[in-house]
Structures are given as structure tokens and as C-alpha cells.
Amino acid sequence: MDLMEIIKNRRSIRKYRSDEISQQDLNEIFEAVQLAPSANNLQPWKFILIRNDKKKRLIAQACAGQEFIGEAPVIVVACAIGRGGYIGKYMESWPVDLAIAVTHLILSAWNKGLGTCWIGDFDEDKIREICSIPHVVRVVAITPLGYPVKTVPPTSRRPVERIICQESFSE
Numbered sequence: 001m002d003l004m005e006i007i008k009n010r011r012s013i014r015k016y017r018s019d020e021i022s023q024q025d026l027n028e029i030f031e032a033v034q035l036a037p038s039a040n041n042l043q044p045w046k047f048i049l050i051r052n053d054k055k056k057r058l059i060a061q062a063c064a065g066q067e068f069i070g071e072a073p074v075i076v077v078a079c080a081i082g083r084g085g086y087i088g089k090y091m092e093s094w095p096v097d098l099a100i101a102v103t104h105l106i107l108s109a110w111n112k113g114l115g116t117c118w119i120g121d122f123d124e125d126k127i128r129e130i131c132s133i134p135h136v137v138r139v140v141a142i143t144p145l146g147y148p149v150k151t152v153p154p155t156s157r158r159p160v161e162r163i164i165c166q167e168s169f170s171e
């Protein structure tokens with residue numbers, strides 16, 4: 001698929017088939033993740049792939065009971081393992097680095113017919129416990145990964161004219 005087609009058709013998927021994902025597809029998706037840009041090229045990420053049914057159920061519970069997460073064959077827990085980069089001299093770069101890498105994951109998965117749903121509503125301490133994540137490591141995002149049961153209608157967006165301005169900031 002062409003990039004614009006992937007971007008236009010991608011949806012957050014909240015219903016999954018249980019079909020397994022091929023290792024080749026997973027390899028290619030994580031190659032796209034590996035190539036994501038990051039501040040100072042620090043690549044401060046680690047992705048935990050969860051396939052165990054009991055763990056998937058526990059993770060879904062730790063995500064405010066969003067049960068659909070546990071239906072996917074794989075859950076990906078995106079963790080930040082490094083520090084050191086700054087943006088605009090005030091903001092730590094690791095959450096941004098992780099967001100870019102997860103976006104690579106989401107778009108390359110969609111290119112292979114695989115759905116995802118960015119999950120931000122999770123209890124970090126519970127995810128830490130389920131996945132044995134050390135305290136210095138932060139959980140940034142979680143996504144189920146699997147084949148969508150059906151297509152989903154698009155959600156609305158603000159018009160392009162409203163999200164750009166010319167030469168200087170204006171509302």
C-alpha cells in the first residue's frame with residue numbers, strides 16, 4: 001500500500017480475530033520500528049510481546065478492563081529504557097521517541113492488514129508487575145496487534161485549514 005493510503009485507512013481496532021501473526025510479518029513490522037528516528041539516535045525503547053493468554057487477560061484488566069485488548073493474538077507493551085535526550089531544552093525526549101516508534105509499528109502493521117489500538121489508559125504499576133518491568137523503565141504505550149474482525153468507520157478530524165497557520169502563530 002502507498003503511505004497515504006495506509007494513513008487514510010488506518011483505524012483503531014477494538015475487535016480482533018484470534019489468527020496468529022506470521023513471524024515474517026512481525027519481523028518486518030519491528031524492522032520499521034527499529035528505523036524510527038529518536039533524539040540523538042538514542043533509540044530508548046524496548047517492546048515486550050505478550051502471547052500468553054493469562055497474561056493477556058491480566059493486561060486487559062490493568063488497562064481499565066478494556067477486554068478487547070486480550071482478544072488479539074499479541075499485545076505489545078512499549079517501554080522507555082533510556083534517558084538523556086531533550087527537546088527545546090525543557091522536555092525529555094523519550095516519550096516523543098516512543099510515540100514515533102509506536103506510530104511506525106501502527107502504520108507498518110496496517111500495511112500488513114493488521115490492526116492496533118493505541119492504549120494509554122493503563123495502570124503502570126500493574127503492567128510492571130505482570131511483565132516484570134524494572135522501576136527505571138517506563139511504560140509508554142500498549143497496543144493489541146491482530147487481524148481486525150471488520151472495517152471501522154473513520155473518526156472525525158479538524159479541517160487542515162484549522163491546524164496550520166502561515167508565518168506566525170494564530171488561533
Ligand SMILES: Cc1cc2nc3c(=O)[nH]c(=O)nc-3n(C[C@H](O)[C@H](O)[C@H](O)COP(=O)(O)O)c2cc1C
Nearest residue numbers: 010011012013014066117118119120121122154155
Ligand atoms: C495517547 C493515546 C491514548 C489512547 N488511549 C486509548 C485507550 O486507552 N483505549 C482506546 O480504546 N483507545 C485509545 N486511543 C485511541 C484513540 O481513541 C483513537 O486514536 C482516536 O479516537 C482516533 O480514532 P482512530 O485511531 O480510529 O483514527 C488512544 C490514542 C492515543 C494516541
